[in-house]
Amino acid sequence: MDHFLYRDGVLCAEDVPVAEIAAAVGTPFYVYSTATLLRHYNLFDEALAGTDHVVCYAMKAASNQAILRTLAQAGAGMDVVSGGEYLRAKAAGVPGEKIVFSGVGKTAEEIRIALTGGIRQFNVESEPEMEVINAVAQDLGVIAPITVRVNPDVDAKTHAKIATGKSENKFGIPIARAPEVYARAASLPGLKVVGIDVHIGSQLTDLEPFRLAYSKVAELTEQLRAQGHDIHRLDLGGGLGIPYARSNEAPPLPLEYGAMIKETLGHLGCEIEIEPGRLIAGNAGLMVSKVIYVKSGEGRDFLILDGAMNDLIRPAMYDAYHDIVPVIEPAPGVEQRPYDIVGPVCETGDTFAKQRAMPPLNPGDLVAFRSAGAYGAVMSSEYNTRPLIPEVLVNGDQFAVIRERPTFDEIINRDTIPEWL
Template identity: 80%
Template sequence: MDHFLYRDGVLHAEDVSVPEIASAVGTPFYVYSTATLLRHFRLFDEALAWGPHLVCYAMKAASNQAILRTLAAEGAGMDVVSGGEYARAKAAGVPGDRIVFSGVGKTGAEIRAALEGGIRQFNVESEPEMQAISDIAASMNMTVPITIRVNPDVDAKTHAKIATGKSENKFGIPIARAREVYALAARLPGLRVVGIDVHIGSQLTDLSPFEAAYRKVADLTETLRADGHAIDRLDLGGGLGIPYTRSNEAPPLPSDYGDLIRRTVGHLGCEIEIEPGRLIVGNAGILVSKVIYVKEGEGRDFLILDSAMNDLIRPAMYDAYHDIDPVLEPAPAAETRPFDIVGPVCESGDTFAKARQMPPVGAGDLVAFRSAGAYGAVMASEYNTRPLVPEVLVNGDQFSVIRARPSFDDIIARDTIPEWL
């Protein structure tokens, strides 16, 4: 469910009409719904209410500080994967004891910054990384909590570029080697083992891969405890998918996911951490664009928009589907015809949809990309010297620009000309 609905024939973000925002900020732009963000976070929080838990929002999905503050005020933790994300979380007022640091390539500088600023735990991905954390923590006379990410070799049945739990993926250590790696962790100074971490992929629409992975984690917990390790936390990752099209069957609900966690690992008495990102923010955001031209081609027609692959790269990178709706509601009996929906970037890959059935739209009309809140603005670039898209947050009948569109002068001023030129 989201809060982007037609009212009197006009698409609204909560109680604000989308054309009103477009008039104020120009197009294209992202707009997020506070009500949807909070609803989705609370669904996860309620799904784990049966035991101690922390819902850590996966910041890589959308990391604007206004979004982070909105969720942190509800008690959310943060899952970060870089020093920059850690700095963003701290700037948004998130305390260190609610920040989990994941990622396969933590640098020495990132590790040190997190130790200085406070961290709930590092999710360790390899033995060399474990040694680096140990060395830095010991040099600072600190002891840091860690979990070790195990790779359970479970096929998440998702897109190859967002699968993370198979043996050929770069993430974690093979679960078959977990005992020896945990034994190493117990010997290293500056480290305190607190649990196990697992994350098998993103946009999962079936609970069976989660169940397979979590049952392996449950068995491993018993084994490691028998070896003398204190396993008090289970970080079970994220990955629950969202509906990107109205015609698809709805993915499992957070309540179903919470029941699965309870059924598979609830008997272990561990604090549960999960790291949802997409399901919290995906349907909480849309990308609004304007039609520049309607172009008739040879055997196909095109809608040329003012948004492009640099603004929303998911269709080009993942062949991802987004519903694309006119901002002015079409008549119920309006005829549709197929269009290739494209942007102005000089790449054939700058295509959002092919042969998409659309109701009548013309130059100057606004369209909305649904379910664009996750991996939209955060993956945007300035390719073709196109300014980054502004972000807007709506709260009831209010809206605020939470990231402004830079001017061409702003972009060009970041270049530095060598003296010899």
């Protein structure tokens, strides 16, 4: 569910007409719904009711500080994957003890930043990383809390580029080697083992891969405890998917996911951490764009928009599907026709949809890309010297620009020309 609905024939973000935002900030832009963000966070929090748990929002999905603060004020922790994300979370007011640091390539400087500013735990991905964390912690005179990310060799049955739990993926250590790696961690004076970490992928639409992975984690927990390790925290990652196409079968609900966690792991008495990102932010955001031209081609027609692949790269990168709807609701029974919906970037890959059935549209009409709140703005770029587009947050009948569109001068003046030129 989201809070983007037609009212009196006009698409609204909560109580604000999308066209009103377009008139104020120009197109294209992203718009997020506070009510949807909070609803989705609360679904996860409620799904784990009765357990000791923390919902750490995976901020790589959408990392504007206004979004982070909205969720943090509701009680969310944060899952970060870079020093920049860590500092962004802190700037948004998230305390260090509610920040989990994941990622396969943490540098010594990033580790130092987190240990200096405070950290809930590092999710360690390799033995060399473990040694570096230990060295930095000893240099600072502190103890670094860690989990070790285990790779359970479970097929998440998701897109190959976002699967992370199979043996050939770069993430974690093979689960069979966990006892050896935990023994090494226990011998390092700068580390404190607090638990186990696992994350098998993103956009999962079936609970069975989670169940398989978590069952392996349960067995490992008992094995490591028998070997003397204090395993009291289980970081289960994120990955629960969303329905990008409204005709798709709906993925499992957070309540079902929470019940499965309790079933597979509840007997262990561990604190549970989960790191949802897409399901919190995905349906909480739209990208709104304007039709520039309607072009007739050889056997097909094109809607050419002012939004492009640099603004929303998911279709070009993953062949991802987004529902695209007109901001002015079509009249009932209006005849639709197929269009290729494309942007202005000089790449054939700058295509959002092929032969998508749409009502007749004209230059100047607005369209909205649904489910664009996750991995939209955060993956955008200034390719073709196209400015990053504004982000807008709606709260009831109010809206605010939470990232301005830079001017061309601001973009161009970042360049520095050497004195010999």
